[in-house]
Amino acid sequence: MEKVINYNEWTQTAYTLHMIAQMMGKVKLVRMPAQPEWGHVVLHLTPQGLTTGLIPHGERSFAIALNLDTSTVFAQTISGDTAGFSLRNNTSVSEYYNDFKKMLGTLMCDTVINEVPQEMGTKVPFYDDTDKRDYDGCAARDFFQMYVYAHNALLDFTSPFRGKKLLPSFFWGTFDVSAILFSGKPSPYPGSGVIEANGFDEQFMEFGFWAGDDTLAAPSFFIMPYPFIKDDMAAQGVAPDKAIWSPQKMEYFFTLEDALSYPDPTAAVREFFRNAFDKVTRHENWECIDWFTQPLTIPSWK
Incomplete structure (x- = not known):
């Protein structure tokens, strides 16, 4: 992991990529068979x-x-037909959306999607978002390197879990890469909203990484238990020492910059995940935890 790029260093490019990811995800939302907790719409x-x-x-x-190496978006059918467009300077989301629809139409894969961004502060439809923005390919690749680093750390931690899980995936609504471990206990969401009601319907822990936003620019690992915990988990100890429990967010946070300050950053991230997992599963009385965490006997082929 060579470089940390804060959100305020690449806001225009981040916004553009978020919108492109939303378009991609919304096509899956229309065309993929539904899975619990929106597992059918994630990107990879x-x-x-x-x-x-x-x-x-x-x-x-x-x-x-x-493709962040070539700064392009492209689609390909199983017959080998391809179409696509380039990411470029001085271009609006509206223009990209026209490119996106044309790309799918060229391949006879037209898909009518909900054109309003989801889980974002803006509700301006893609076709009405006419502000011109520049695109920084170098910043996009720096962002992606952070997400690959996080993906690999998440994969390493969550893979041995024997229970139901969603391995590291890209969530286009919240623009994060996350993995989810489930306890198997139903826990219907107490509020309203289609996204929440279907995303929060059983006990889980989400382990993730997100690039930051306008209010918190630092890219950070996070851990969100559900049902949400109102107790102060900081009283039980948080590790490593630079990680925190936020009583306001009811989540754990560990900035990437802080993680990289340790002699072994990968070990520090693993400790962050493990410490929170142990504390939360004990606090919330997860059933079958002994079985879920029983070591695998599959030989290592490394």
Whole structure:
């Protein structure tokens, strides 16, 4: 991990990528069979950026990819047909949305989506977002390197868990890469809202990493238990020493910059995950925790 890029250093590019990711995810929302906790709409990391993975569409089944090496968005069908467009300076979301629709139309994969961004501060539809923004390919690649680092740390920690889980995936609504471990205990969301009601319906812990935003610029690892914990978990101790429990957010936080300040950053991130996991599962009386955490007996082939 070579560089930490704060959100306020690349806001225009971050906004553009967030909107492109929303368009990609919304196509999955329309076309993929539904899964619990919105598992069918997540994006996945590739060596170059993000992909939808294969989307069912009969003989025109296709995938959409964001390539940060070439600063392009492209779609490809199973027959090998391709179409796409470039990310560029002085371009609006509205223009990109037209490019996006044209790309899918060229491949006969037209998809009518909800054109209002989800889980974002703005509710301006894609077609009405006409502000021109520049695109910084170097910043985008720096951002992606952080997400790859986080993805690998999340994969390492969550893979041995024997219970139901969602391995590290890119959530286009909140623009983070996260993994989720479930206890198996139903816990319906007490409020309203389609996203929340279907995303928060059983006990879980979400382990993630997000690039920051306008209010908190520092890229950070986070851990969110659900049901939300109102007790002060800081009283039980937080590790490593630079990590915190936020009683306002009811989440743990550990900035990437702080993680990289330790002699072994990867070990520090692992300690952050493990400490919170142990504290929360004990506090919330997770059932079957002994089985969930029983070591795997699969031989290592390294």
